[in-house]
Amino acid sequence: MRKLMLVAGLSALSAFGFVYSYLSVAAADDVKAIAIVKNDDGKFVFSDTNAKIKEGQAIKWVAVDSDVPHQLVPDSEGDVLTDTGAFDSTNPPSQKFGAAGTIHYHCAVHPKSMRGTITVAAAEAPAGEAAGAAEPKTEPKVQAEEPAEEAPAPKKRKAKPSYGYGY
Numbered sequence: 001m002r003k004l005m006l007v008a009g010l011s012a013l014s015a016f017g018f019v020y021s022y023l024s025v026a027a028a029d030d031v032k033a034i035a036i037v038k039n040d041d042g043k044f045v046f047s048d049t050n051a052k053i054k055e056g057q058a059i060k061w062v063a064v065d066s067d068v069p070h071q072l073v074p075d076s077e078g079d080v081l082t083d084t085g086a087f088d089s090t091n092p093p094s095q096k097f098g099a100a101g102t103i104h105y106h107c108a109v110h111p112k113s114m115r116g117t118i119t120v121a122a123a124e125a126p127a128g129e130a131a132g133a134a135e136p137k138t139e140p141k142v143q144a145e146e147p148a149e150e151a152p153a154p155k156k157r158k159a160k161p162s163y164g165y166g167y
């Protein structure tokens with residue numbers, strides 16, 4: 001009787017732990033979870049094939065229903081995604097994306113069905129705007145010096161007629 005209760009308690013705990021860890025990933029604002037599931041044809045696919053995140057956010061790939069290994073790699077050198085190496089449902093990889101852009105990637109094990117795109121939008125945080133506003137301030141100063149050198153030229157042109165009238 002005691003043993004039965006202990007087993008029931010442990011399985012309830014582990015079930016709660018799994019659900020809790022999955023929900024905490026989905027709820028976290030800076031981490032977006034993409035599930036790896038089987039479609040109606042039995043092929044592995046990403047739950048979100050065109051994920052949209054913001055600069056600085058991370059993506060965690062969770063193989064939901066299988067221990068079949070996957071390995072996510074970029075389509076080409078220009079796609080800023082790091083090879084995840086082989087993983088399954090027990091060790092979901094996550095990756096943070098620090099630069100805006102579009103990334104095409106696929107699973108090296110299931111290249112036909114597991115293809116996805118990640119669109120990373122520029123961050124709209126106030127700190128980013130302040131940093132962006134500080135940079136242009138220095139640029140106009142440099143540009144302002146150039147027109148100042150050109151400005152005397154029209155004055156000279158105007159000065160010629162007045163010189164002419166004066167003479």
Ligand SMILES: [Cu+2]
Nearest residue numbers: 070107109110
């Ligand atoms: Cu795969």
